[in-house]
Amino acid sequence: MRDLILKALQQEERVSGEQLGKSLNISRTAVWKHVNELRKLGYTIDSSPRLGYSFISSTGLLLPEEISHGLDTRIIGKNIVYREEATSTQDVAEEMARNGAEDGTVVICERQTKGRGRKGRSWESPPLHGVYISIILRPSLRPTRVPQVPLVAGVATSRAIKRVTPLQPRIKWPNDIIIGGKKAGGILTEMSSEVDRVNYILLGIGVNVNTRTSLFPEPTRSIATSLAEQCGENVSRVKFVQCLLADMEAVYSQFLSSGFDAIREEWKALNNTIGSRVKVSSGDEELEGEALDIDREGFLLVRKENGDVSRVVSGDVMLTHRLSS
Amino acid sequence: MRDLILKALQQEERVSGEQLGKSLNISRTAVWKHVNELRKLGYTIDSSPRLGYSFISSTGLLLPEEISHGLDTRIIGKNIVYREEATSTQDVAEEMARNGAEDGTVVICERQTKGRGRKGRSWESPPLHGVYISIILRPSLRPTRVPQVPLVAGVATSRAIKRVTPLQPRIKWPNDIIIGGKKAGGILTEMSSEVDRVNYILLGIGVNVNTRTSLFPEPTRSIATSLAEQCGENVSRVKFVQCLLADMEAVYSQFLSSGFDAIREEWKALNNTIGSRVKVSSGDEELEGEALDIDREGFLLVRKENGDVSRVVSGDVMLTHRLSS
Numbered sequence: 224m225r226d227l228i229l230k231a232l233q234q235e236e237r238v239s240g241e242q243l244g245k246s247l248n249i250s251r252t253a254v255w256k257h258v259n260e261l262r263k264l265g266y267t268i269d270s271s272p273r274l275g276y277s278f279i280s281s282t283g284l285l286l287p288e289e290i291s292h293g294l295d296t297r298i299i300g301k302n303i304v305y306r307e308e309a310t311s312t313q314d315v316a317e318e319m320a321r322n323g324a325e326d327g328t329v330v331i332c333e334r335q336t337k338g339r340g341r342k343g344r345s346w347e348s349p350p351l352h353g354v355y356i357s358i359i360l361r362p363s364l365r366p367t368r369v370p371q372v373p374l375v376a377g378v379a380t381s382r383a384i385k386r387v388t389p390l391q392p393r394i395k396w397p398n399d400i401i402i403g404g405k406k407a408g409g410i411l412t413e414m415s416s417e418v419d420r421v422n423y424i425l426l427g428i429g430v431n432v433n434t435r436t437s438l439f440p441e442p443t444r445s446i447a448t449s450l451a452e453q454c455g456e457n458v459s460r461v462k463f464v465q466c467l468l469a470d471m472e473a474v475y476s477q478f479l480s481s482g483f484d485a486i487r488e489e490w491k492a493l494n495n496t497i498g499s500r501v502k503v504s505s506g507d508e509e510l511e512g513e514a515l516d517i518d519r520e521g522f523l524l525v526r527k528e529n530g531d532v533s534r535v536v537s538g539d540v541m542l543t544h545r546l547s548s
Numbered sequence: 549m550r551d552l553i554l555k556a557l558q559q560e561e562r563v564s565g566e567q568l569g570k571s572l573n574i575s576r577t578a579v580w581k582h583v584n585e586l587r588k589l590g591y592t593i594d595s596s597p598r599l600g601y602s603f604i605s606s607t608g609l610l611l612p613e614e615i616s617h618g619l620d621t622r623i624i625g626k627n628i629v630y631r632e633e634a635t636s637t638q639d640v641a642e643e644m645a646r647n648g649a650e651d652g653t654v655v656i657c658e659r660q661t662k663g664r665g666r667k668g669r670s671w672e673s674p675p676l677h678g679v680y681i682s683i684i685l686r687p688s689l690r691p692t693r694v695p696q697v698p699l700v701a702g703v704a705t706s707r708a709i710k711r712v713t714p715l716q717p718r719i720k721w722p723n724d725i726i727i728g729g730k731k732a733g734g735i736l737t738e739m740s741s742e743v744d745r746v747n748y749i750l751l752g753i754g755v756n757v758n759t760r761t762s763l764f765p766e767p768t769r770s771i772a773t774s775l776a777e778q779c780g781e782n783v784s785r786v787k788f789v790q791c792l793l794a795d796m797e798a799v800y801s802q803f804l805s806s807g808f809d810a811i812r813e814e815w816k817a818l819n820n821t822i823g824s825r826v827k828v829s830s831g832d833e834e835l836e837g838e839a840l841d842i843d844r845e846g847f848l849l850v851r852k853e854n855g856d857v858s859r860v861v862s863g864d865v866m867l868t869h870r871l872s873s
Contacts, residue, residue: 366691367692367861379851413740413741415740417667417736417738417862418737420666506745536743538744
C-alpha cells in the first residue's frame with residue numbers, strides 16, 4: 224500500500240487525501256498514516272488543507288520502491304531486498320539463494336560492515352554514498368563458463384556509468400572498473416555448484432558513486448576514486464542502480480542467448496589491459512609478459528619472456544607499462 | 549569425560565568404578581552417572597558389585613566417540629559432527645563450512661529426511677543401516693581441478709569396501725559405486741568458489757551398508773544394492789566409516805601432493821566404463837559412443853559414431869554393452 228501511495232504521489236502533481244483514498248479503497252486517515260510513514264523514511268511530501276498532498280523529493284536512499292519506480296526489467300530486480308546494514312550483500316544473497324530465492328533477485332545494502340572483495344579481501348563500504356548490490360543468478364551454464372560472467376558484469380557496469388555521467392570507464396581485466404587511472408568499482412563472482420552444474424551465482428557489484436575516497440584508509444585511498452570525484456558532482460544513486468540493473472539484464476541476456484562472443488568486442492573496446500606489459504598473480508602462480516588478447520572464453524592470453532603464451536582464467540593484474548606497439 | 553570412560557572400558561576387560569574414578573580424577577558416583585549415560589546411548593555395559601564394569605557391546609550407532617576410537621587420521625575426521633537426523637549431511641556441512649569449520653570436518657547423520665544425489669535428485673536414506681557422511685575440504689586447488697575430487701573419493705570408497713567385505717566394487721564413471729551390477733554408493737561433490745579460488749568443497753558420500761533395498765521405492769529398488777545384500781551378512785558401519793575416512797585421507801593426500809596422475813591407474817583398474825558403449829548425458833547434451841579412456845584430468849573420452857572424440861567433465865553414464873575389443 225505504501226508503495227502504491229508513493230507511486231500515485233510521484234505521478235500526480237498534487238492529489239487530495241480523499242481522491243487518493245478513493246482510488247486505493249482506503250480511508251483518508253489511512254492515507255495520512257502511510258504518508259507519515261513515507262516521511263519517516265525520508266521522503267519530502269508537502270500537504271496543504273485544501274490542495275492535498277504533493278511529492279517534493281526522494282529520500283536518496285536505495286529503497287526498493289524508489290528503484291522499482293520506472294525500472295523496466297523482466298528478471299533482474301523484479302525482486303529487490305533492501306537492508307540498511309548487513310555484513311555484506313553477498314552474505315544476505317547467499318542465505319536467500321540457499322533458501323530458494325528466484326533468478327534475478329537483487330540485494331541492496333546502504334552499508335556493509337564486512338564488505339568483501341575477491342580472495343577474501345575487504346571492500347570499503349561507507350554508508351549512503353556507495354552502491355553495494357548482489358544479484359542472484361541461476362543460469363543453465365556449465366561451471367567452466369562462469370568466469371565469463373564477471374566480464375559480462377564489467378561491460379554492464381561500464382554502460383551504466385556512461386549513462387549517468389560523462390565519464391569514460393575502462394575495464395582492467397578481468398573486471399576492475401577504472402576511471403582516471405583509479406579504481407571506482409569492483410566485481411566479486413561467487414558460485415555454488417556441482418561438478419557440471421551451477422546451483423547459483425552471487426554476483427556482487429560495488430561502485431564508489433558519491434563516496435569521498437579521501438576518508439578511506441591507505442593503501443586503498445591512493446588507488447580508489449568515485450564517480451562523483453571524477454565528474455565533479457554527485458550522481459543519483461537511484462538512477463545509477465536503475466541503469467545498472469537494466470544494463471545488466473540486457474548484456475547478460477545477450478550473453479546467455481549468443482555466448483561470450485557477443486560481448487567480447489565491447490569488452491575489448493572498454494579494456495585497458497590488452498597491449499600492456501602485465502604482472503599477473505593467479506592462484507599460487509605469478510607470471511609476467513605482454514597481455515595479447517582475451518580469447519573466445521574470456522581467458523587472458525599473456526606472452527611470457529620465453530615466447531610461450533599462457534591462458535589465465537582470473538587473477539590480479541598489475542599493468543607495468545603500455546607497449547609502443 | 550564420557551568419551552574417556554568409554555575408551556577406558558573398551559581397553560580393559562573389567563575395571564572397578566573406584567579404579568576408573570581414580571585414573572580420571574572423579575568420584576565413583578560420577579563414574580556411575582557417566583556409565584548410565586552411555587547405557588542410555590545404547591552401549592551394553594555389565595556391572596557387578598565386586599568386579600566393576602565390563603564393556604560388552606557397542607551401540608551400532610555412528611557416534612563420534614565410536615568412530616574416533618582407533619581412527620588414526622591427521623585431517624579427515626579430526627572433527628566429527630553427529631546428528632541423529634538432518635535434512636541432509638550436505639546441508640549441515642554447508643552451514644558449518646560457511647561458519648568456518650576446519651578442513652577435514654566430517655558430518656555423519658543416521659538418517660536424512662531430504663538426502664540428495666547429483667543434480668537435485670533424492671538419495672534414499674533410511675535410518676541406522678546406511679552410511680551418510682559429508683566431508684568439508686578446503687584444498688588450495690583451482691576450481692577446474694575439482695572434478696577430479698569425486699574420482700578420488702570413488703577410489704577411497706572402493707578401498708574401504710574391500711577392507712571390510714570380500715566384495716569387488718567397481719566404479720562407473722565418474723563415481724557410482726557398483727557391486728554385482730547394482731549401485732551400492734554414490735558421491736555428490738558440491739563447492740563454493742570464486743572464479744579462480746575454491747572456498748570449500750562439500751564431499752557427500754552415501755553407501756548402502758546394511759540397507760534392505762527391497763524397502764526402497766521403485767525405480768530405485770531395481771538398481772540399488774547394499775554391501776550386506778551382496779556379501780550375505782551385516783557389516784560393521786563403524787568399522788566401515790573408520791576405513792572410509794582413513795582411505796580418503798590417504799588417497800586425497802596423494803592426490804593433493806602428486807596430482808590426479810597418482811591415482812589414475814587405480815581408478816582405471818576399478819572402473820567398469822572404459823571399453824564399453826555408453827550414452828552420456830551431461831548438462832543439456834547427450835552423446836553416444838565408445839568410452840575410450842579417462843585423460844590426465846579425469847575427463848571421460850568418448851569416441852562418437854563419426855569418429856570425433858569428446859571430453860566430458862561429468863555426467864550420467866548408461867552402459868549399453870561391453871565391446872568385444
